[in-house]
Amino acid sequence: TRTSRPQRILKAVQKNATKGDPESVISAIDHYCRHKEWAMNVGDDKGLILDSVLTEVNPSTALELGTYCGYSTVRIARLLSPGSKLITVEFNPAFAAVARQIIAYAGLQDKITLVEGPSGDLIPKMKERFGIKSFDFVFLDHWKDRYEPDTKLLEDCGLLKKGTVLLADNVICPGTPEYLKYVRNSPRYESRYYKSNLEYSKVEDGLEKSVFLG
Ligand SMILES: Cn1ncc2cc([C@H](O)c3cccc(CNC(=O)c4cc(-c5ccc(F)cc5)cc(O)c4O)c3)ccc21
Ligand SMILES: [Mg+2]
Numbered sequence: 001t002r003t004s005r006p007q008r009i010l011k012a013v014q015k016n017a018t019k020g021d022p023e024s025v026i027s028a029i030d031h032y033c034r035h036k037e038w039a040m041n042v043g044d045d046k047g048l049i050l051d052s053v054l055t056e057v058n059p060s061t062a063l064e065l066g067t068y069c070g071y072s073t074v075r076i077a078r079l080l081s082p083g084s085k086l087i088t089v090e091f092n093p094a095f096a097a098v099a100r101q102i103i104a105y106a107g108l109q110d111k112i113t114l115v116e117g118p119s120g121d122l123i124p125k126m127k128e129r130f131g132i133k134s135f136d137f138v139f140l141d142h143w144k145d146r147y148e149p150d151t152k153l154l155e156d157c158g159l160l161k162k163g164t165v166l167l168a169d170n171v172i173c174p175g176t177p178e179y180l181k182y183v184r185n186s187p188r189y190e191s192r193y194y195k196s197n198l199e200y201s202k203v204e205d206g207l208e209k210s211v212f213l214g
Helices: 005-016 022-035 043-057 071-077 093-106 119-130 144-156 171-175 177-185
Strands: 061-065 085-090 112-116 135-140 160-168 189-197 204-212
Touching (some): 005 022, 022 043, 022 071, 061 071, 071 085, 085 093, 085 119, 144 160, 171 204
Antiparallel strands (some): 160 204
16 A cells, blocks of 8 residues: 555655754655645744744753654754653554654654653653653643643643643644633643744644743
8 A cells, every 4th residue: 555644754754864863854854744745743933933942941851742753753852951851652653653763763762752652541650650750841742632631631640840831733723722721821821822834834823832830
C-alpha cells in the first residue's frame, strides 16, 4: 500500500537533512510541508514563538502532549540545556515509530523520552515511572478537546508548580474553546495569546501561554 504522510516526511528528512543537525531536520520538514504536502507540525512561524518562550523558560523538565512526527519535539529538545529532559506522549504507534526515527536522525534521543499511550492514562504515572516531581514547561498539541481535561489532570497529579508554563498550539484553528475559557478565567493562571498563523498557511492561528500561579 501507499506510504503514509509521516513516512513521506521521514523520507524527506533522510534525503535533505544532515544527520545530527537538528536545524537541518526542522528546515527539511518545513520545506517539505510548505512545498510538497501540508502536515500538522507547529511549523516555522509558530515555531519561532515556541523557541522564544522556551529560551525564556529554559526548562529542566518539559512535557509534550502529541508528538506526531516529532517536529516540535526536535524544536524543543534542541534548545534544552545539558541534563534537561523532554517527555513526549504519543498514542498512535505509527506516528511514534516515525517520530523515533526523526528524533534519532536529529541526534536528540538522549534528551527525549517518547512514551506511547494516551495522555489521560500516562499523566498519572509520570511521577512513579519517570521520577518527575513537576514540569517546568508543557507543550499541548494533541486532541484539542483533551487540552482542558489534561491540564486539570496535571494539576490534580501535582505535576505543575508555581511558574510552570503551559504553551498550547491551535487555540484559534482548529480551536480549543473550553481550554481557553478555563485558563483565561481561572485565578490560578496568567494567560497571554500570541497571534500567528496556521502552519504553512495564511489562516490565523496562535499559541496561548499560561503561567501556573500555584
Ligand atoms: C490523548 N492523546 N495522547 C497523546 C495523543 C497524541 C495524539 C496525536 O498526536 C494526534 C493525532 C491526530 C490529531 C492530533 C491533534 N492535532 C490536530 O488535530 C491539529 C490539527 C490541525 C489542523 C488545522 C487546520 C486544518 F484544516 C486541519 C488540521 C493543525 C494542528 O497544528 C494540529 O495540531 C494529535 C492524539 C491524541 C493523544
Ligand atoms: Mg498543532
